[in-house]
Amino acid sequence: MERVVVCVTGATGFVGGHIAVELLKSAPFHWVVRACVRCSADDAKLSFLRAAEQEREQKEGRAAACARLEIARFDIDDDNNEQQDRDAFRDAAIVVHAAAKVAFESSQADTEIVQPSLRGTQRVLMHLDRSTTRLLLFLSSIAAVRSFDQPDTHVFTEADWNSWSTLANGDAYGYAKTAAERMVRDFAQAELQKQQQHRGHVPLQVVSVNPGVCLGPALAKAHTKASPLIVRQMLFANSLVADQQLAVVDARDVARFVRMVAERALAGPSATYVDYQRFVLVCDNLLLSELAALLHNCADLAQYDVRAVFDHPFKLWCKSWLMSPFWRESFARRCVLDGSHAVSEFRQAESASGVEVDTGFSYTDIRDSLRDTALTMIREFGITPRAKATAAS
Ligand SMILES: NC(=O)c1ccc[n+]([C@@H]2O[C@H](COP(=O)([O-])OP(=O)(O)OC[C@H]3O[C@@H](n4cnc5c(N)ncnc54)[C@H](OP(=O)(O)O)[C@@H]3O)[C@@H](O)[C@H]2O)c1
Numbered sequence: 001m002e003r004v005v006v007c008v009t010g011a012t013g014f015v016g017g018h019i020a021v022e023l024l025k026s027a028p029f030h031w032v033v034r035a036c037v038r039c040s041a042d043d044a045k046l047s048f049l050r051a052a053e054q055e056r057e058q059k060e061g062r063a064a065a066c067a068r069l070e071i072a073r074f075d076i077d078d079d080n081n082e083q084q085d086r087d088a089f090r091d092a093a094i095v096v097h098a099a100a101k102v103a104f105e106s107s108q109a110d111t112e113i114v115q116p117s118l119r120g121t122q123r124v125l126m127h128l129d130r131s132t133t134r135l136l137l138f139l140s141s142i143a144a145v146r147s148f149d150q151p152d153t154h155v156f157t158e159a160d161w162n163s164w165s166t167l168a169n170g171d172a173y174g175y176a177k178t179a180a181e182r183m184v185r186d187f188a189q190a191e192l193q194k195q196q197q198h199r200g201h202v203p204l205q206v207v208s209v210n211p212g213v214c215l216g217p218a219l220a221k222a223h224t225k226a227s228p229l230i231v232r233q234m235l236f237a238n239s240l241v242a243d244q245q246l247a248v249v250d251a252r253d254v255a256r257f258v259r260m261v262a263e264r265a266l267a268g269p270s271a272t273y274v275d276y277q278r279f280v281l282v283c284d285n286l287l288l289s290e291l292a293a294l295l296h297n298c299a300d301l302a303q304y305d306v307r308a309v310f311d312h313p314f315k316l317w318c319k320s321w322l323m324s325p326f327w328r329e330s331f332a333r334r335c336v337l338d339g340s341h342a343v344s345e346f347r348q349a350e351s352a353s354g355v356e357v358d359t360g361f362s363y364t365d366i367r368d369s370l371r372d373t374a375l376t377m378i379r380e381f382g383i384t385p386r387a388k389a390t391a392a393s
Pocket residue numbers: 009010011012013014015016037038039045074075076077078097098099100101102116139140141142177210211212213214215223226227
């Protein structure tokens with residue numbers, strides 16, 4: 001069977017890592033996962049990917065003759081290496097672009113957060129192998145959907161775009177994700193026109209996945225400081241500043257959704273014209289205090305003093321004078337995101353009876369996500385939470 005190359009940029013990161021692992025463990029065996037990373041010699045960062053490859057081979061009893069994992073170089077900061085970019089995406093049937101600067105504070109936000117994310121996305125679009133690539137999947141975010149210029153009663157869906165965030169109001173990350181996703185959408189629309197005008201043009205499906213704050217097992221120590229950091233703060237009973245509402249999802253669900261979209265794209269007829277598609281992935285909208293209460297009630301963590309600690313209202317009031325409008329809005333607002341479209345996408349109406357058939361995508365219970373986030377940190381990455389005080393102590 002012909003090998004199918006799936007490129008994943010940012011495969012060493014928390015979410016990109018889950019996507020690469022899901023593909024290594026669950027995609028058809030003839031799929032090759034090419035991790036496109038900025039440092040291909042960093043064995044510590046790549047070890048969880050190699051372990052996933054070995055696990056699948058052992059499970060299926062295959063020899064390592066056909067590698068399931070390839071490593072290529074792709075650096076979103078390096079604009080002067082066109083050949084390296086082309087080599088990274090050569091022969092790929094699917095490209096998942098997950099690499100980005102994930103940071104919420106910087107004194108040089110434009111050069112450190114916005115420009116690398118935009119230039120990196122632009123280079124992915126420029127250097128795709130258009131003779132082979134059938135699906136481009138962009139890992140966007142709810143930061144490109146949620147917009148603080150809407151009232152709290154507004155429920156955000158795929159129809160919404162963030163029109164509030166700017167560098168000036170302090171949300172460089174939301175601004176960068178929105179601008180990068182708009183670039184991808186414009187590219188998709190231009191591709192669709194080319195497909196309609198030139199019969200020989202290879203059809204390219206473009207999909208954006210917009211997850212909420214991702215929880216789930218850390219696969220490497222560095223991931224404990226990505227979005228699972230909120231659970232880490234609860235384990236250490238460190239301050240989370242204020243009781244913010246978060247739209248949350250399990251990173252394993254994001255990975256599973258990406259695999260299902262990828263499998264479907266390759267299984268479908270090769271000449272269908274598909275417009276840009278967008279999926280918000282959100283399981284629940286909960287306050288940090290509600291997430292902490294769920295974690296607190298988890299039987300596996302009964303011996304630990306897990307809780308959400310917030311700044312004293314007076315301290316918060318003092319701090320708020322120094323905060324950017326972005327943080328002030330984040331702490332004050334209750335944005336609700338609706339992740340149901342992604343679930344319905346994988347339900348098909350049976351042609352004869354009209355009955356819906358669930359083909360398999362649903363969200364993990366957020367209590368399981370919280371538990372697994374905490375337990376991997378404790379058991380695999382040496383994080384020791386505060387123990388509960390006993391009656392005697
Ligand atoms: N975590 C969430 O809650 C969440 C929610 C919605 C969307 N997302 C999106 O998911 C993606 C991954 O985020 P994450 O939370 O998993 O963050 P992360 O763990 O920090 O991963 C970021 C990834 O981007 C890579 N990267 C950073 N700078 C790079 C560069 N100059 N060249 C090449 N690669 C570079 C990192 O590589 P190194 O390992 O070498 O640093 C890492 O693989 C981002 O696009 C983010 O916007 C995340």
